[in-house]
Amino acid sequence: MTMTLSLPKPQKTRLPRFGYRFPLVGVISFLIIVAWILVAIFAPFIAPHPVGDIVDFDFFGPMTAEFPLGTDYLGRDMLSRILLGARYTVGISLAAVCLACLCGITLGMTAAVIGGWFDTVLSRTLDALTSIPSKILALVIVAAVGSSIPILIVTLAIIYTPGCYRIARALAVNINTMDYVTVARARGEGLGYLIRSEILPGIIGPVLADFGLRFVFIVLLLSSMSFLGLGVQPPFADWGALVKENIGGLSFAAPAVIFPSIAIASLTISVNLLIDNLPQKIRDRSES
Amino acid sequence: MNSLILRLAAKRLVIAFLTLLFVAFTIFFATEMLPGDVAEVLLGQAATPEAVAGLRTAMNLDQPAFLRFIYWLGELFTGDFGVSYVNKLPIADLIGGRLANSLKLAGVTAVISVPIALALGITAAIKRGTLYDRIVSIFTISVISVPEFMVATIAVIVFAVYLGWLPALSMANEVTSIGGLLKAFAMPVITLSFVVSAQMIRMSRAAVLETLNTPYVEMALLKGASRRRMVLRHALPNALGPIVNAVALSLSYLLGGVIIVETIFNYPGIAKLMLDAVSTRDLPLIQSCAMIFCLAYLLLITIADLVAIISNPRLQ
Numbered sequence: 001m002t003m004t005l006s007l008p009k010p011q012k013t014r015l016p017r018f019g020y021r022f023p024l025v026g027v028i029s030f031l032i033i034v035a036w037i038l039v040a041i042f043a044p045f046i047a048p049h050p051v052g053d054i055v056d057f058d059f060f061g062p063m064t065a066e067f068p069l070g071t072d073y074l075g076r077d078m079l080s081r082i083l084l085g086a087r088y089t090v091g092i093s094l095a096a097v098c099l100a101c102l103c104g105i106t107l108g109m110t111a112a113v114i115g116g117w118f119d120t121v122l123s124r125t126l127d128a129l130t131s132i133p134s135k136i137l138a139l140v141i142v143a144a145v146g147s148s149i150p151i152l153i154v155t156l157a158i159i160y161t162p163g164c165y166r167i168a169r170a171l172a173v174n175i176n177t178m179d180y181v182t183v184a185r186a187r188g189e190g191l192g193y194l195i196r197s198e199i200l201p202g203i204i205g206p207v208l209a210d211f212g213l214r215f216v217f218i219v220l221l222l223s224s225m226s227f228l229g230l231g232v233q234p235p236f237a238d239w240g241a242l243v244k245e246n247i248g249g250l251s252f253a254a255p256a257v258i259f260p261s262i263a264i265a266s267l268t269i270s271v272n273l274l275i276d277n278l279p280q281k282i283r284d285r286s287e288s
Numbered sequence: 289m290n291s292l293i294l295r296l297a298a299k300r301l302v303i304a305f306l307t308l309l310f311v312a313f314t315i316f317f318a319t320e321m322l323p324g325d326v327a328e329v330l331l332g333q334a335a336t337p338e339a340v341a342g343l344r345t346a347m348n349l350d351q352p353a354f355l356r357f358i359y360w361l362g363e364l365f366t367g368d369f370g371v372s373y374v375n376k377l378p379i380a381d382l383i384g385g386r387l388a389n390s391l392k393l394a395g396v397t398a399v400i401s402v403p404i405a406l407a408l409g410i411t412a413a414i415k416r417g418t419l420y421d422r423i424v425s426i427f428t429i430s431v432i433s434v435p436e437f438m439v440a441t442i443a444v445i446v447f448a449v450y451l452g453w454l455p456a457l458s459m460a461n462e463v464t465s466i467g468g469l470l471k472a473f474a475m476p477v478i479t480l481s482f483v484v485s486a487q488m489i490r491m492s493r494a495a496v497l498e499t500l501n502t503p504y505v506e507m508a509l510l511k512g513a514s515r516r517r518m519v520l521r522h523a524l525p526n527a528l529g530p531i532v533n534a535v536a537l538s539l540s541y542l543l544g545g546v547i548i549v550e551t552i553f554n555y556p557g558i559a560k561l562m563l564d565a566v567s568t569r570d571l572p573l574i575q576s577c578a579m580i581f582c583l584a585y586l587l588l589i590t591i592a593d594l595v596a597i598i599s600n601p602r603l604q
Binding site: 125127128129131132133134135136137139140141142143144216220223224227228229230240243247250251252253257258261264265268269271272 | 306307310311314315318319320429430433434435436437438441442444445448449450540543544547548551552562563565566567569571574578581582585586589
């Protein structure tokens with residue numbers, strides 16, 4: 001009797017609440033992402049040279065001890081500019097992806113709960129919006145209203161809201177048919193309570209994974225826009241703008257062209273790898 | 289049963305048409321958000337109140353925006369793209385040659401990248417889990433998660449700077465010989481091929497893998513068919529629809545890539561024209577170029593959907 005009772009015990013202790021196991025690749029990519037976020041916050045304190053100052057008389061300088069990543073087309077220190085550029089790339093992208101996901105997920109859950117013509121009209125409209133290529137839509141909006149940082153954030157958010165909406169709606173429709181939601185509805189709970197307390201907890205895992213993917217898309221689009229000269233405007237520069245500024249050094253492979261690209265790649269590839277290596281528990285919590 | 293396919297296809301075409309209308313509406317009103325009066329901007333120094341009023345009437349600017357949208361749409365359907373604000377030339381003339389250049393670029397890219405990408409994608413699916421598959425997957429993920437201009441810069445650094453095979457920047461308007469033509473095309477085509485192939489490899493691999501997981505392929509395996517026969521005779525014919533679908537969808541990535549590639553290599557295509565129009569705020573030109581891009585995109589997506597409908601064996 002005592003034997004049978006004591007057997008299941010060690011199994012229970014082996015599965016604690018937060019016992020997620022992260023693969024090594026996931027940990028490394030997570031650390032890179034955290035490092036870039038810290039750099040974005042503390043950039044002015046760790047940059048070795050003032051960001052706008054011309055510190056070297058040689059333009060497109062090579063990598064030296066004083067300028068670890070070389071100098072740009074005016075002789076400014078590349079390392080400082082990349083560290084400061086992290087602010088714009090990471091900051092704008094994070095703001096845009098939060099805005100897009102907030103709108104997309106709220107609308108998606110609302111559409112799933114309300115259903116009917118509201119759902120149909122909203123889904124059709126947002127679907128039609130996705131049939132404009134993202135770069136073209138961004139070009140048209142920037143051409144019309146100009147380019148400033150708030151406009152960039154809103155533009156990027158508009159472009160990626162339909163994608164968030166579609167995923168959140170598809171997940172929420174499944175949850176919406178669950179008995180506990182029907183019970184809550186029968187209890188007479190309002191729309192706000194339903195989407196916040198009944199639907200959201202069920203879809204949060206996959207939605208967070210999607211948040212990461214969309215962050216990558218936004219970083220890529222923002223960099224492309226800045227590269228085309230339509231994103232962050234001088235004197236400020238994000239990583240895409242840094243590549244554009246120094247594109248003249250391309251024909252002799254100056255470090256000033258290569259390192260901003262590497263910075264973008266390190267961020268986007270890390271986010272992709274982190275999502276791929278998330279524990280199954282987080283990713284698919286609501287799949288049923 | 290065939291009428292079901294026809295009905296689904298017709299429904300898809302109607303949706304595509306309605307989407308096109310919606311897209312036109314979005315583009316028109318997005319460009320209408322421009323602060324300031326177009327007539328004043330156009331006249332610049334000569335903006336006397338009479339001149340502005342005259343130009344406003346001439347350009348229908350005193351009409352409500354929705355009426356102007358209808359006029360614009362009507363002219364677009366009859367092939368009249370209007371006149372550029374900046375150099376007063378008909379937009380159809382400006383676009384014509386540029387569009388041909390871009391289509392050439394896209395065509396050459398498609399001819400090169402489709403066979404290579406399909407071969408890589410299908411073989412990677414067949415040899416799933418092997419070292420070869422892993423290398424292909426790492427390649428595709430890396431290309432997909434970096435911006436297109438980075439692919440272009442790496443291509444330039446490898447092929448032009450270190451190997452010295454090709455000029456770093458192409459100048460397609462100074463082409464005199466076939467060798468020159470090849471050189472002018474090489475860098476843009478290489479860059480675009482990488483971007484498009486990565487998408488195509490990933491999608492075609494997924495399409496074949498999905499077919500390999502079906503019960504009838506497992507049945508073929510259990511009957512003792514060789515791996516080769518299982519894939520070529522049983523899986524591939526059924527994966528053909530999804531593969532064509534994947535090809536059409538990945539070709540739509542050409543549209544985004546072409547903007548970056550034409551800028552970085554100074555290629556005189558329609559995307560470069562549109563970017564120049566954005567910097568001079570030439571709204572009619574922007575609208576026309578954007579419509580052409582959206583039309584091409586919609587065309588590819590609709591083809592992908594139609595192929596998926598037609599090739600679905602459950603509907604036959």
